[in-house]
Amino acid sequence: MTDPVAQRPVVAPNTPPESADAPACAEPVFRLRDVVVSYADVPAVKDIDLDVQANHITALIGPSGCGKSTVLRCLNRMNDLVLDASVRGQVLYHGQDIYASHVDPVEVRKLVGMVFQKPNPFPKSIYDNIAFGPRVLGMKGNMDEIVERALRRAALWDEVKDRLKQSAYGMSGGQQQRLCIARALATDPDVILMDEPCSALDPISTARIEDLLLELRRSYAIVIVTHNMQQAARVSDRTAFFTVDLDEGERHRTGRIVEFDSTERIFQNPADPRTEAYVTGKVG
Amino acid sequence: MGGSPEHAQRTALRIRFQEELAQTEQLALGGLDMVGEQLRRVLEAVEHQDVLLAGEVVAGDDAIDQLYRDLHERILSVLALQAPVAGDLRLAAALLHVARSIERMGDQTVNVAKLIPLDGHHPPTHPVLLEELGVMGRLVSQEIEQAKRAFAERNLEMARDLIHKDRDVNELNRRVFQFAWESGDDPDAREWAMHMILAARAMERMGDLAVDIGEQLGFVLTGQFEEFRDASHPSPSDAAPS
């Protein structure tokens, strides 16, 4: 059985860390232009311009409440679940506007996977957790093979292959999060969104997942929101720094992107003093 | 807990970081090879008064300067992005010093190379002096090679042993000075001898830089700065007159 993911272009294993002049080759997987997200007509983030490249890890960092998760949830239309949320601007996925009126958010979510902050496996067996996505999507093929492939890609197969029918809740926190990653991979998305995936985990589990992300980068585009600057420094290729400000004449604080550049640049020689203040820890 | 702890310990973590640090170290040690090659060529140029070869040595220093910049950038990148601590941090700091030492060693070979054309095409040569210089050069070359091996193998004893060779190099430096002092009244001969003093001094500095590299290894392994001392030849002023 062919592995559709194996057919995708792969980044060479020993690619050195991107330097500031790494070209953004090919069309970006996601392109955001002038995106504004409002809750009950109050803008939470605005002027969002962002490109997400394939085979890159893009990190979104910034203080609390600056809208990083909000922007992340635009990419798979999970913001739609919040009743009074509205999104303006362009969110292009391979050139198609995912907020166009004819687009079904369910279809978008089949192509863009998500991993949440706290591991949230279903109250089912490990096998059924992975198989859920392919089943509801009506994916054809041998389910056993699909499950094994997803678990192998998440570097979890060897640890659980003898207990696939046992409850997912019997695993440790780090394993559960890797299960959630495998679950997202099972539906063959080409983008994985991660909302602070390691903040509930211990350092060893965090390091294992970071190493996994660097592996997954070869086949997927990854966008990761993180409070942990060092994590963004360690794993990402490009970093967007968010801040939240009170605009003149406004009564509510709005989040926006201050700087979006290669990670090397952001952490060695950022262009904006606000970025410098944040990454050096002088400002929260 | 579902996962077995021993499985977690078997898997290596932070692979990209480990590889990056290892590659940077390889790059630095390769720089020592480049310096050793420069030294060998400049010695040959001195021996045969080969102006062309001297010119090549001068040109070849560009590569060493570029290497220094590359190393500097890579180490800064590791420090900024990976936040190394403990042994990794000491290694990164030591590699910065090593990079600087390599760059200075390169500059010293250029200093020697630049002395050769000054003497015209057939300068008077003092065979004994030339021989002493040759021995010095070979000793320094061995010091560089030993420093490189000691660092790569994390062998502190080998690093400490550098001080013995360096003692001999310092001694030879003094003898060259002595010979030059006694080189007679011929102005050409004296001028050439003066230049040879400068050449010897340059090589003596290279020897000191090789010892520095050994001391950096000591810092990496122990966390302490230890100035290497030669217990068998204690001397109140073991620095050569310079």
Place this chain on the structure above:
Amino acid sequence: MRIAPTSQRERVLGGLFRAALFVSLAVGILTLIWLIFSVVKEGWPRLNLDVLFHFPSSNPELAGAQSAIMGTIWVVGMTAVITIPIGVGAAIYLEEYADRDRWWNRLIELNIQNLAAVPSIVYGILGLAFFVRGFLGLGQTVLAAALTLSLLVLPIVIISSREAIRAVPDSIRQGALALGATQWQTIWRQVLPASIPGMATGSILALSRAIGEAAPLVLLGGLTFITFNPEGLDSAFTVLPIQIFNWISRPQQEFHVLAAAAIVVLLVLLVAMNGIAIFLRNKYQRKW
């Protein structure tokens, strides 16, 4: 800083509080045990299979409660079939689809609580007007009784099902939706299976109430002298509580003994029903 020992006063108060709680528990349990014990003791002479196999008769020697037993099973069974799907469906709509800010949804929520408090005789009157006569014109049948009881216990099913659905963490829904499941797929495949234990408990509560109702069923014709088992939904019927009431009202002591035996049968039915529901609940709860 010295750590002070627990004061004498604190210890006494703590002990008193604990004793008071224990007494509350003991009172409830002891009363229950005494009631059961006295019922069994009273009904003991007639606690044999006769009471299960015979039909009511004016002769206490020959009387049994089979028609009432079967009637209870038919009526309560049909009630379960009607009320559980409707109640669960309503709960799903209210929890998963309804917009809480709309005034009509808030009105519905408020009134469900009220409906649970309405006296059961009112439902009897309602059933008489709409199901037996009037609109549906079903007559005094099992179906009419089941529909009436369904209305009676529906609020309980809705409220407990809502609680069960609410207890499913939202992270499960988010996880399912993020995978590209539709809202319906998420509910059907994740939320509902996870909330079955809670719903089973709620259904037990509801049907336990239904099985003991006499007053509304009296209005619907359960008080007639039925000596046959129901043959279909359009059959006449009687139920155990009514039969018990019937026998208690007679002057002969033998009928009182029969009534006590019938009460025991009712309790056994109740326990059996609860047992099935608990079994179902544990089956779904077993792994997690």
